[in-house]
Amino acid sequence: MINRPIGVIDSGVGGLTVAIEIMRQLPHETIYYIGDTARCPYGPRPVEEVKQFTWEMTRYLLRYDIKMLVIACNTATAAVLDEIREALDIPVIGVIHPGARAAIKMSKHFRIGVLGTLGTIKSRAYEKALHSINKNVKIFPLACPKFVPLVESGEYHSAMAKKIVAETLLPLKDKQLDTLILGCTHYPLLEPIISSFMGENVAVISSGEETAREVSAILHYKELLNMEKSCLPNRFFTTGSKELFYKIASDWLQDPTIDVSTIRLDENELVF
Numbered sequence: 001m002i003n004r005p006i007g008v009i010d011s012g013v014g015g016l017t018v019a020i021e022i023m024r025q026l027p028h029e030t031i032y033y034i035g036d037t038a039r040c041p042y043g044p045r046p047v048e049e050v051k052q053f054t055w056e057m058t059r060y061l062l063r064y065d066i067k068m069l070v071i072a073c074n075t076a077t078a079a080v081l082d083e084i085r086e087a088l089d090i091p092v093i094g095v096i097h098p099g100a101r102a103a104i105k106m107s108k109h110f111r112i113g114v115l116g117t118l119g120t121i122k123s124r125a126y127e128k129a130l131h132s133i134n135k136n137v138k139i140f141p142l143a144c145p146k147f148v149p150l151v152e153s154g155e156y157h158s159a160m161a162k163k164i165v166a167e168t169l170l171p172l173k174d175k176q177l178d179t180l181i182l183g184c185t186h187y188p189l190l191e192p193i194i195s196s197f198m199g200e201n202v203a204v205i206s207s208g209e210e211t212a213r214e215v216s217a218i219l220h221y222k223e224l225l226n227m228e229k230s231c232l233p234n235r236f237f238t239t240g241s242k243e244l245f246y247k248i249a250s251d252w253l254q255d256p257t258i259d260v261s262t263i264r265l266d267e268n269e270l271v272f
Helices: 016-025 047-062 074-087 096-106 118-123 125-133 147-152 159-172 187-198 208-221 242-253
Strands: 006-010 031-035 068-071 111-116 138-143 179-182 203-205 235-238 260-262
Touching: 006 016, 006 047, 016 031, 016 208, 016 242, 031 047, 047 068, 047 074, 068 074, 068 208, 074 096, 074 118, 074 125, 096 125, 096 179, 096 203, 096 208, 111 118, 111 125, 118 125, 118 138, 125 138, 138 159, 147 159, 147 187, 159 187, 179 187, 187 203, 235 242, 242 260
Parallel strands: 006 031, 006 068, 031 235, 111 138, 111 179, 179 203, 235 260
Antiparallel strands: none
16 A cells, blocks of 8 residues: 555646655655646646546556545646545645645745646636635736747757746736746746746745645655655656657656656547
8 A cells, every 4th residue: 555656647747846846755655647748738728628638647547556646737736636636535636735835935025926827827726725825915827828838848948948938927027026936837847047037036936845745744644655665666658759758857857767658649538
């Protein structure tokens, strides 16, 4: 039971920013990760489609007897977290509430910006989460539809990335923010550029670290925390290009030995 893997799902490579924090904080745990890169981005998609895709990834990982599921995609978390949590008999967590808590802890003047996909911003999930903690927070949401394709293409270090980030974030420059939430797990790969543009007075928050803490706390409470090195290796699955996923994942995780497998799609559905 304790030696079973933790499942992590995302619309693409963005959830690796959560997976790496889980791996750092819980080095004895095994991660099974799915990045749905072929159908990424989720942000512009209808909610019902996001639910369908998220359930498909969930069912795929349940075949491996996972002990916990982390929905490391803000759009999917907003769309279907509660539904999946109610249906499964294992712990299921998302990334929105951990990110909101981290931002509230960091903010001094409670002027918080939220960057996200169209779906996440439209859902107002971060606004609800932040106001559930502190009703006096002033929130400035901004959809950034160009960010996910930029990361998925592997261009997150490029001059083009700097130009797109600057153009997108310009509306927030005069809002006197003290904290900025990266409300999509893809966005931390752009964090150096985002931080540089926003300036040193704006704390940039990613949900990865706080989500990993929540994973640790829940596993400990459920007596599922693995205290000894697992015999199971981490595994990574992608619905898109195995080569591109490996390139980005091995760069981000600083591990050239990662095991990447391809999951086949048939008429836009996962093949089990």
